[in-house]
Amino acid sequence: MQGFGVHTSMWTMNWDRAGAERTIPAAAEYELDFIEIALLNAPAVDTTHTRRLLDLHGLRAVASLGLPEPARASKDPEAAIAHLAQAIDVAAAMGCEALTGVTFGGIGERTGLPPTEAEYDNIARALSAAADHAKGAGLQLGIEPVNRYENHLINTGAQAVWMIEKVGSDNIFVHLDTYHMNIEEKGAGNGILAAREHLKYIHLSESDRGTPGWGTCDWDEIHATLAAIGFKGGLAMESFINMPPEVAYGLAVWRPVAANFEEVMDNGLPFLKGKARQYGLI
Amino acid sequence: MQGFGVHTSMWTMNWDRAGAERTIPAAAEYELDFIEIALLNAPAVDTTHTRRLLDLHGLRAVASLGLPEPARASKDPEAAIAHLAQAIDVAAAMGCEALTGVTFGGIGERTGLPPTEAEYDNIARALSAAADHAKGAGLQLGIEPVNRYENHLINTGAQAVWMIEKVGSDNIFVHLDTYHMNIEEKGAGNGILAAREHLKYIHLSESDRGTPGWGTCDWDEIHATLAAIGFKGGLAMESFINMPPEVAYGLAVWRPVAANFEEVMDNGLPFLKGKARQYGLI
Amino acid sequence: MQGFGVHTSMWTMNWDRAGAERTIPAAAEYELDFIEIALLNAPAVDTTHTRRLLDLHGLRAVASLGLPEPARASKDPEAAIAHLAQAIDVAAAMGCEALTGVTFGGIGERTGLPPTEAEYDNIARALSAAADHAKGAGLQLGIEPVNRYENHLINTGAQAVWMIEKVGSDNIFVHLDTYHMNIEEKGAGNGILAAREHLKYIHLSESDRGTPGWGTCDWDEIHATLAAIGFKGGLAMESFINMPPEVAYGLAVWRPVAANFEEVMDNGLPFLKGKARQYGLI
Amino acid sequence: MQGFGVHTSMWTMNWDRAGAERTIPAAAEYELDFIEIALLNAPAVDTTHTRRLLDLHGLRAVASLGLPEPARASKDPEAAIAHLAQAIDVAAAMGCEALTGVTFGGIGERTGLPPTEAEYDNIARALSAAADHAKGAGLQLGIEPVNRYENHLINTGAQAVWMIEKVGSDNIFVHLDTYHMNIEEKGAGNGILAAREHLKYIHLSESDRGTPGWGTCDWDEIHATLAAIGFKGGLAMESFINMPPEVAYGLAVWRPVAANFEEVMDNGLPFLKGKARQYGLI
Secondary structure (H helix, E strand, O other): OOEEEEEHHHOOOOOOHHHHHHHHHHHHHOOOOEEEEEOOOHHHOOHHHHHHHHHHHOOEEEEEEEOOHHHOOOOOHHHHHHHHHHHHHHHHHHOOOEEEEEOOOOOOEOOOOOOOHHHHHHHHHHHHHHHHHHHHOOOEEEEOOOOOOOEOOOOOHHHHHHHHHHHOOOOEEEEEEHHHHHHHOOOOOHHHHHHHHHEEEEEEOOOOOOOOOOOOOOHHHHHHHHHHOOOOOEEEEOOOOOOOHHHHHHHOOOOOOOOOHHHHHHHHHHHHHHHHHHOOOO | OOEEEEEHHHOOOOOOHHHHHHHHHHHHHOOOOEEEEEOOOHHHOOHHHHHHHHHHHOOEEEEEEEOOHHHOOOOOHHHHHHHHHHHHHHHHHHOOOEEEEEOOOOOOEOOOOOOOHHHHHHHHHHHHHHHHHHHHOOOEEEEOOOOOOOEOOOOOHHHHHHHHHHHOOOOEEEEEEHHHHHHHOOOOOHHHHHHHHHEEEEEEOOOOOOOOOOOOOOHHHHHHHHHHOOOOOEEEEOOOOOOOHHHHHHHOOOOOOOOOHHHHHHHHHHHHHHHHHHOOOO | OOEEEEEHHHOOOOOOHHHHHHHHHHHHHOOOOEEEEEOOOHHHOOHHHHHHHHHHHOOEEEEEEEOOHHHOOOOOHHHHHHHHHHHHHHHHHHOOOEEEEEOOOOOOEOOOOOOOHHHHHHHHHHHHHHHHHHHHOOOEEEEOOOOOOOEOOOOOHHHHHHHHHHHOOOOEEEEEEHHHHHHHOOOOOHHHHHHHHHEEEEEEOOOOOOOOOOOOOOHHHHHHHHHHOOOOOEEEEOOOOOOOHHHHHHHOOOOOOOOOHHHHHHHHHHHHHHHHHHOOOO | OOEEEEEHHHOOOOOOHHHHHHHHHHHHHOOOOEEEEEOOOHHHOOHHHHHHHHHHHOOEEEEEEEOOHHHOOOOOHHHHHHHHHHHHHHHHHHOOOEEEEEOOOOOOEOOOOOOOHHHHHHHHHHHHHHHHHHHHOOOEEEEOOOOOOOEOOOOOHHHHHHHHHHHOOOOEEEEEEHHHHHHHOOOOOHHHHHHHHHEEEEEEOOOOOOOOOOOOOOHHHHHHHHHHOOOOOEEEEOOOOOOOHHHHHHHOOOOOOOOOHHHHHHHHHHHHHHHHHHOOOO
16 A cells, blocks of 8 residues: 555446456556555455456555445444455455455444444444454455545544554554545644554545545645655545446535546646655655 | 624524524624524524514524425425425514525435436426515525535535526525535635625635634635625624534534634634635625 | 736747747747747847747737836836837837836845835836837736835735826736735735736746746635636746846746756646636636 | 744844843733744843843743844854854853754845855854854754745755755754745745754744734644644744834835734734644644
8 A cells, every 4th residue: 555546436336347457457557556446346356357457457456345234333243344354355355455445334324413332332343353354364454534424433533543542453544535534624634643653545535526636625735744744655546426326325426526537537647646746755 | 694694503503582592692792793593493483582682782684594304395396485485484574684595405405316407497496486485575585505415406606506597586696605615616716706796695614614714714715706706795604513413414513523612703703704804805 | 918828938038039939939839828028138139030930820929027227217217218118119019918027126126125205206107108108009018016025116916006096007007926926915816806907917926936836826716816806817827947147136046946847837837727727717 | 942932023123121121021921932032133132131031931032143244154154153152152141942043144145146065065164163152052053944035045944954964963953934935845834844853943924924824824734744743843923014124124024014013913823823732733
């Protein structure tokens, strides 16, 4: 998890053989260091095929997910543990370095009430088991705070650190996302300050999830703070311009937030890589 | 709708006699020009009592709401028309200058799908009737775009203008909110540019809905753009630190976003008033 | 003075035949609408040659200058009038639409004391005569506030408007510069707000005069405010990376503020054009 | 050099008995941790009197200066050494913790040419001797990069670090200033990133040297980056609203950049203290 990557949603949300074949060679042409594979349906992945393509194109990978409704850790930690174990195995078989994302819950999970101690205890139990399983597979396990609308449980960098300390495993890390930070943190750098040495991965996503550089995120503050804490992790551009209906609800994508693929890749990607270079992060 | 005001959620979410008595004298002490009364339960309002208190303390007022689930305009325009008509009558009886807010739908209304033409046609029909009713009562009718998670129908200033042109009434206006703009608009000034002469009212709310000046909103850009378009409408500070459960779900308030009432009123209010003065808006 | 242009310092500071031949075809390749010709030595210009090249490449032009020490308007308005008249004639002969820049004084002019009424009276007298002369030649006359170190007389948009009203000619306009505004104005939009309908031209120059987009200027606020006031004038990128010694002193250029020509033209130019397009300014 | 202080120019530029008596009790009322005493005329200081007043009011202090024309280190290192030695002795006698500021040259020193190796060698020689002298007196010695117009020698944090490494003393530190950084550094955090562990002191001064919070400085980025590098030094508010003529030239102060003392102290000071608290710096 070092260097600059892109979330595979730019090419596909369906990681089967066709999705992998459309994505990996295309991503390699953009001179990326890694891709983040959205693992919405782990059993459907041909892991050998993905691993071979990644090797062929010299790309590294991480996998990410949110927990599906029947396997939300806050309510059913055993189901979450089983779901995460399967995802970790698939990620390991593809050669991924980490499983990350909303590993503690669902995208769109909200009870309508503030989080309870019981929910957090369940989450800690699930993450602890998942971290053990990941360790056995040689993977790191990330937790990504998301905004208040996508989940009521972990919204800030400080909450993620608190959960990591509660879990106590040494292969869990904080995965921040500038889009969510723009809603939840006081100042663009604050989540980074709260996460510090726990921060190993960050989604660089614009304030409207459209083309990076064209929204309200303070990219200089973000990169300056990353440089200042000595960040050495992965920088992953994320933009959600085309979402399948089952994902669109949790993410609340109702209109195209960028004109098209090219607008994001030809403007946002060089903009973000330029900032990362300016601040010595790649 | 001129000058500087505060949303009454700072004092109460329950606009009965006790709520009005707690709020109006307290608001007057902060030297506000107006208050925005959250009209969650119009029949419960003692309109004569509120009007008398407003007169006594020299405060003007606007009323605001979101449509309750059984009266959402996209699905049941007749129910929405009836609900809005009642709210308009109550607002008029209190002496309010406008009814505004999510007058086109529910806070938290999402079908999980992009908006449809039928939904928009229903909304236009409801707003058209409500605008007529408001006109008869001497009121303006506002529509407030909210972020993608709180509603899937009108998220941007441009969409609000499009709806106003579709409705065609001359007493409908755009009501922007910096908190929602921070998620939806490309650049802090863009919603203002899109709304321009339609913009008569703006919520000044921080990126996390906490203390204004302590988050990521670009307040200079917001105020400079307001000044540049010749904005003459109402500036209303909004911060949601204490919400009753029935509202918290739609707004996704799970943790205190400010330490307390004083933090917002003693820091955010002078900050925002200072910016408004710096840019000649009050 | 509409559209997007670049200051010719990117190619040459010496506007003789060789300078024009190096600059004009090169500028045309960047698909600019106009160039700003630095008129440091008006008598040396082969105006027919420049006009022919501009026509050939379909480029429009404006000319700019600062007054040399013996012709500073604050002290010797007659000398300034003669200098400006000659520059206007040369600019007109090249086919320029305006003469602009520090037409009211020297770049580096400082008495060490606050400006006096006598200095301002002299300047107004010189500008009035120059505006008349420009009118006869069919040109507009611009005045560019510069920062406190480059001149002690007109540092802000408000001061430029005050001077224009004092002069009273109808072909004088304000020419702002984001680099100077970053030092002098309270908020990136404030000079624009002060100048409003007087603003016909703006230098887009980064906070360190290096590559636009890589410094501290708030480009969204600048463009949003321009769009909001209905700006219709010329946008001119300016970056001073190579200066001859006689100019370097006034401008205080001691180190390269960008790696090279390409860094500015291949990063700053598309960045600024993109922002101008985003805000509907070109 | 920890905590929050204010430059004494807010009260006086003349550090004699009257100046000290006007300043120290007044500064104490603002609950500052320290003051920065402008040492324009070291021999005129009654050091015992100042020390007694500082003790009485529980204030710590640092002293600062720029070298006068006859003692500029780049040209006459011996004269600079003598001048700095005297200032260090006076600072020590007052009980100051450091002598800082433009200790390497004059405010307003510019040859009109880029810096030469000989100038830097002379500066290094002077600073080395001054650091030794300071060490003997138990003081730290700071060097403050200033913008290109105030000095052509050290304009950025990176240049200051380079000079410190050239000198090699262990009691020299970088003293940054946000006003100068706003002109010289690429991004508000960059000087801080360049200086890192060498940074012991920072002037918090607005982009126009007026009221902090009312200009273009990105205060969140500045504070976030300070917090991120683990900054433990002194934060000193600086605003130059009233300058004697002999200082105004170098600083180019021609107009009041704030309405008055109260505007700065009642708005800028709480704003900056609030940001420092928000980021855990005080």
